[in-house]
Amino acid sequence: xxxxxxxxxxxxxxxxxxxxxxxxxxVIAVGVPLWWKTTETYRAWLPVxxxxxxxxxxxxxxxEVEVVFSRGTLTAEHQKKIDPTHTRLEEHPTTVxxxxxxxxxxxxxxxxxxxxxxxxxxxxxxxxxLLSESPCGSVVIYVVPESSTLLPEGVxxxxxxxxxxxxxxxxxxxxxIGLKEVLAHLETQVQQVLKVxxxxxxxxxxxxxxxxxxxxxxxxxxxxxMRAFKSSPGYEITFSLLNPDPKSHHLHWDIEAAVQSxxxxxxxxxxxxADFSLDSQILYYAVLGVNPRFDPSLNAYTLNAxxxxxxINPVExxxxxxxxxxxxxxxxxxxxxxxxxxxxxxxxxxxxxxxxNAFSSPRxxxxxxxNVNGTELPVHINIDMTRVMGVFLAQLRLMLGVQSSTPxxxxxxxxxxxxxxxxxxxxxxxxxxxxENVATAxxxxxxxxxxxxxxxxxxxxxxxxxQVSAAVASLQLAVGQLEAGNLGLALQYSKExxxxxxxxxxxxxxxxxLYFPDDQKFAIYIPLFLPMCVPILLSLLKMAxxxxxxxxxxQDKKE
Amino acid sequence: MQAKAGQxxxxxxxxxxxxxxxxxxxxxxxxHVANTLSVYRSVKRLGIPDSHIVLMxxxxxxxxxxxxxxxxxxxxxNMELNVYGDDVEVDYRGYEVTVENFLRVLxxxxxxxxxxxxxxxxxxxxxxxxxxxxxxxxxxxLKFQDSEEISNVExxxxxxxxxxxxxxxxxxxxxxxxxxxxxYERFYSPNLxxxxxxxxxxxxxSHQPDxxxxxxxxxxxxxxxxxxLEDIHPASTANMNDLFKVCPKSQCVSTPGHRTDLFxxxxxxxxxxxxxxxxxxxxxxxxxxxxxAPMVFSIEIIIKNYCNQ
Numbered sequence: 063x064x065x066x067x068x069x070x071x072x073x074x075x076x077x078x079x080x081x082x083x084x085x086x087x088x089v090i091a092v093g094v095p096l097w098w099k100t101t102e103t104y105r106a107w108l109p110v111x112x113x114x115x116x117x118x119x120x121x122x123x124x125x126e127v128e129v130v131f132s133r134g135t136l137t138a139e140h141q142k143k144i145d146p147t148h149t150r151l152e153e154h155p156t157t158v159x160x161x162x163x164x165x166x167x168x169x170x171x172x173x174x175x176x177x178x179x180x181x182x183x184x185x186x187x188x189x190x191x192l193l194s195e196s197p198c199g200s201v202v203i204y205v206v207p208e209s210s211t212l213l214p215e216g217v218x219x220x221x222x223x224x225x226x227x228x229x230x231x232x233x234x235x236x237x238x239i240g241l242k243e244v245l246a247h248l249e250t251q252v253q254q255v256l257k258v259x260x261x262x263x264x265x266x267x268x269x270x271x272x273x274x275x276x277x278x279x280x281x282x283x284x285x286x287x288m289r290a291f292k293s294s295p296g297y298e299i300t301f302s303l304l305n306p307d308p309k310s311h312h313l314h315w316d317i318e319a320a321v322q323s324x325x326x327x328x329x330x331x332x333x334x335x336a337d338f339s340l341d342s343q344i345l346y347y348a349v350l351g352v353n354p355r356f357d358p359s360l361n362a363y364t365l366n367a368x369x370x371x372x373x374i375n376p377v378e379x380x381x382x383x384x385x386x387x388x389x390x391x392x393x394x395x396x397x398x399x400x401x402x403x404x405x406x407x408x409x410x411x412x413x414x415x416x417x418x419n420a421f422s423s424p425r426x427x428x429x430x431x432x433n434v435n436g437t438e439l440p441v442h443i444n445i446d447m448t449r450v451m452g453v454f455l456a457q458l459r460l461m462l463g464v465q466s467s468t469p470x471x472x473x474x475x476x477x478x479x480x481x482x483x484x485x486x487x488x489x490x491x492x493x494x495x496x497x498e499n500v501a502t503a504x505x506x507x508x509x510x511x512x513x514x515x516x517x518x519x520x521x522x523x524x525x526x527x528x529q530v531s532a533a534v535a536s537l538q539l540a541v542g543q544l545e546a547g548n549l550g551l552a553l554q555y556s557k558e559x560x561x562x563x564x565x566x567x568x569x570x571x572x573x574x575x576l577y578f579p580d581d582q583k584f585a586i587y588i589p590l591f592l593p594m595c596v597p598i599l600l601s602l603l604k605m606a607x608x609x610x611x612x613x614x615x616x617q618d619k620k621e
Numbered sequence: 622m623q624a625k626a627g628q629x630x631x632x633x634x635x636x637x638x639x640x641x642x643x644x645x646x647x648x649x650x651x652x653h654v655a656n657t658l659s660v661y662r663s664v665k666r667l668g669i670p671d672s673h674i675v676l677m678x679x680x681x682x683x684x685x686x687x688x689x690x691x692x693x694x695x696x697x698x699n700m701e702l703n704v705y706g707d708d709v710e711v712d713y714r715g716y717e718v719t720v721e722n723f724l725r726v727l728x729x730x731x732x733x734x735x736x737x738x739x740x741x742x743x744x745x746x747x748x749x750x751x752x753x754x755x756x757x758x759x760x761x762x763l764k765f766q767d768s769e770e771i772s773n774v775e776x777x778x779x780x781x782x783x784x785x786x787x788x789x790x791x792x793x794x795x796x797x798x799x800x801x802x803x804x805y806e807r808f809y810s811p812n813l814x815x816x817x818x819x820x821x822x823x824x825x826x827s828h829q830p831d832x833x834x835x836x837x838x839x840x841x842x843x844x845x846x847x848x849x850l851e852d853i854h855p856a857s858t859a860n861m862n863d864l865f866k867v868c869p870k871s872q873c874v875s876t877p878g879h880r881t882d883l884f885x886x887x888x889x890x891x892x893x894x895x896x897x898x899x900x901x902x903x904x905x906x907x908x909x910x911x912x913x914a915p916m917v918f919s920i921e922i923i924i925k926n927y928c929n930q
Contacts, residue, residue, distance in 0.1 A: 288635055289904070292744055324912055370903040372855055375668040383672065385736040410905050420906040425635045425746070428906065452909045459910075482910060509785035517778065567786065570732050573724060 124547035199549030290463035307400030351376030393427035499556035644755030667898030818842030819875035
């Protein structure tokens with residue numbers, strides 16, 4: 063027995079050592095990876111390199127320009143020598159923007175010559191439209207001789223309804239003037255026309271205002287950017303008739319017909335830009351929050367421009383808006399003053415009455431005051447929707463970003479056509495919207511990627527990764543189409559990019575898990591793991607001590 | 622015209638939003654609801670419409686069983702001012718006021734079914750006022766509903782997310798709670814200005830109890846803030862430096878603090894109405910479009926009738 067005991071004890075101790083080792087191995091080899099895997103947040107893969115590439119946002123915009131020389135503008139020998147195509151590249155290294163203008167030169171066809179023989183510029187414009195249709199984003203310039211009577215005195219450019227312009231040739235074509243000089247002079251004039259009809263550098267940088275810190279050297283530019291709504295997939299337009307005095311005024315407005323004939327054509331033309339939803343309402347006993355003052359010189363009540371800013375807020379509470387969508391709302395209010403305060407005029411800072419009797423507020427909408435005359439009460443009024451819609455249409459154009467900058471001297475801009483929007487104005491809008499969309503989508507995607515990088519414990523689900531990849535793909539396509547000069551497609555892809563990037567950024571699942579400071583993390587883990595780890599550690603230490611002891615004994619025995 | 626244009630450009634905002642949150646429940650926290658409703662009332666009076674205010678009240682004091690004057694919430698012990706009013710619009714009420722919902726409102730990550738009135742639809746030209754009140758027993762946290770907290774790091778991260786998505790032009794953050802200054806310590810996004818009712822280590826005290834209602838009606842800081850705001854009207858030119866002077870230590874017992882290092886403009890140039898009111902910029906409409914009378918319209922009717930046969 064005495065002999066067996068040490069062996070048995072040794073055997074037991076050996077088994078104990080093996081058990082401790084096995085437990086330690088299981089804890090380290092299986093437990094630690096399992097804990098790591100189960101406590102990590104699921105993060106789907108995101109195309110980060112592509113996002114970083116897009117973040118540099120090197121945009122190249124291509125414009126196709128066609129310059130058509132009519133009879134009398136080029137001498138015969140110039141016509142033979144002229145190079146049919148010419149590309150001009152304009153670079154702006156500070157904003158990594160590049161503009162490429164591809165110009166094609168040709169002479170006018172017989173039918174075009176006939177069209178150019180019309181008595182006035184407007185009629186010429188109409189007949190030229192019947193001949194050909196230019197694609198979205200391109201510009202066609204017809205050069206007419208200096209002696210031509212098409213353009214009135216002092217006017218060198220007439221901008222038409224579609225995408226054409228009539229340009230009066232600068233100097234008489236004398237024999238001996240080199241082709242290069244002629245073309246160079248023409249080039250400067252063409253550049254001016256393009257700045258008006260296509261886009262100018264300041265327009266594009268204004269559209270990039272999110273990313274490019276501008277110094278607003280032009281006040282017009284800043285006012286434009288603050289006035290127009292930001293690019294949004296849809297807008298809601300509400301027309302409201304405010305009747306504070308229903309006892310005296312029985313108002314009737316045929317809003318449906320007016321919207322159909324005047325507003326709907328504009329909105330249909332703007333369909334590629336955004337979706338619009340229209341509604342209208344009549345509010346009774348709705349008053350303006352400001353008391354107008356009686357002006358004896360005008361024998362009428364006046365609202366001064368300074369007090370106009372306080373008019374909107376009390377009314378806004380009663381306007382209401384659709385609860386279902388989060389699209390920006392444009393409100394157009396028609397206010398018919400009550401009998402006691404009729405007639406009511408709006409005066410500007412110099413105390414002159416405003417012809418339109420209307421004012422607007424940036425990113426909100428417009429208000430027009432409509433005076434009615436009536437000797438015997440109650441007065442039945444059929445509101446003259448043509449006049450009203452003329453004002454609202456002008457305000458709507460401003461709100462949607464159709465810029466109203468004054469054209470340079472010598473330019474005559476033709477009427478804008480039945481839809482209330484000329485084709486080249488639409489092109490301008492499309493250029494700035496595409497660039498704005500691309501810039502916004504890129505900013506959204508890059509900031510999302512940065513955010514997810516910074517905050518380590520946000521879960522990235524597969525659907526978010528899908529949206530991000532789709533946004534990146536659409537952005538790449540949009541940038542490519544801008545380079546190729548296909549404006550319509552570029553806008554479409556840029557809208558898709560915005561849609562996907564917004565969906566990815568505002569996905570409800572991206573709320574980061576609650577922040578745990580380090581001391582709280584320790585407070586959670588220590589009671590769980592410490593009681594388990596302490597025996598393991600101690601037994602490992604004991605085994606290591608015994609092993610060292612045995613090695614020392616063996617060394618002693620050897621010696 | 623030049624002066625107006627100058628003012629148009631100086632502040633850079635075209636609309637105002639307000640997010641007013643009361644985070645505590647139970648009847649004895651009546652004063653927090655009264656705080657929030659006082660700010661709500663001032664903000665509405667100065668012009669911000671309900672559609673631009675997100676009001677979150679964690680408990681209902683006006684219709685509480687213990688309220689001896691139902692449907693009212695008073696701010697002063699002589700029951701002079703009923704801040705509940707008759708057109709209050711509470712967007713998040715009761716148990717809907719949680720840290721998660723508050724962060725979702727700020728960052729915009731709400732489920733698609735959320736109605737417009739519960740969203741903060743601000744853009745890059747919005748000035749936002751955020752007012753928080755509640756209890757907080759220790760440094761760096763604010764209690765919500767007595768069961769969860771929001772930490773100053775989460776708040777700073779939420780503001781950073783708002784900045785990266787350009788959801789505000791300038792933001793004014795006011796907090797009335799114990800150790801309130803700790804809540805704005807961690808901010809790091811630009812264009813933030815913060816005010817708190819007390820410094821780290823100090824308690825924010827309540828103003829006065831009302832013997833009929835039986836609880837404290839307001840906190841000191843917000844009481845004097847309300848007094849200050851009652852003197853402001855939409856055309857007032859008071860600026861932020863006046864706001865910083867509200868409730869000095871002699872009246873408040875705690876020392877109110879403020880933080881302006883992240884703000885780009887000088888506080889002396891910032892009007893109170895830039896945040897608390899909603900002064901709209903207006904432009905006279907100079908151009909109109911001459912439309913032709915609806916000859917086209919009548920042809921359309923004829924064609925429609927023809928096609929309907």
